[in-house]
Amino acid sequence: NCIPGNNGMNSTFGSLIAVGGGGGGGCYLWGASDGGSGGGQADSGSGGLGVAGQGNDGGATAYPYAGAGGGAYSSGAAPSGSTGGIGGSGLSYSLDGTSIEYACGGGGGGSTAGAAGCSTAGDGGGGDYGATPVGDAVANTGSGGGGAAYNQLGGAGGSGIVIVKFLTPPTPVSACGVLNTPNTIYSLTTDISGTGSSPCFGITADNITLNGNG
Numbered sequence: 001n002c003i004p005g006n007n008g009m010n011s012t013f014g015s016l017i018a019v020g021g022g023g024g025g026g027c028y029l030w031g032a033s034d035g036g037s038g039g040g041q042a043d044s045g046s047g048g049l050g051v052a053g054q055g056n057d058g059g060a061t062a063y064p065y066a067g068a069g070g071g072a073y074s075s076g077a078a079p080s081g082s083t084g085g086i087g088g089s090g091l092s093y094s095l096d097g098t099s100i101e102y103a104c105g106g107g108g109g110g111s112t113a114g115a116a117g118c119s120t121a122g123d124g125g126g127g128d129y130g131a132t133p134v135g136d137a138v139a140n141t142g143s144g145g146g147g148a149a150y151n152q153l154g155g156a157g158g159s160g161i162v163i164v165k166f167l168t169p170p171t172p173v174s175a176c177g178v179l180n181t182p183n184t185i186y187s188l189t190t191d192i193s194g195t196g197s198s199p200c201f202g203i204t205a206d207n208i209t210l211n212g213n214g
Helices: none
Strands: 011-013 016-018 091-094 099-102 171-173 177-179 184-188 201-203 208-211
Parallel strands (some): 177 201, 184 208
Antiparallel strands (some): 011 016, 091 099
């Protein structure tokens, strides 16, 4: 059972390729895999290599305990005593209002499991005869799987993700009124004027822009 975990699948959009996270190493001499961020290492061997511009390398092992996988922001750490290394940090983005950390390194295996670089990566294995399970990375994050220890399988890396942002055309406005759709750009299409002392426009939602086109 001492084999590395599988890499996450690449995600592609046109010529853009987001490389999946590297699988965690198996025990003994089975090295961790390269990926968008390198997988966590097992008892011995080298850490996975990250892809330039997407992730960093795994940490060096100190036999019989393991270095951790690299992340997009930082490399994986070497083990501390009998504890597997801590995975490298990733980068956080909020695409739908919820912050998610991408491309983190998996934790290294050891007598005490090494922690993942963030919640989307896999923790390392450890404990007596592998009592602490190896963690897999979360899909569509490019994070690394955890490194194995004591006859465990390495954790699987998370698949990559390509995010494409399309610009939304402005909403046309040709008369006075209430602007009440959040996160919207309104654009005047003609000259308008208010009547009396009342304001021409009322804004009742957050993050609204009104282009006067003057």
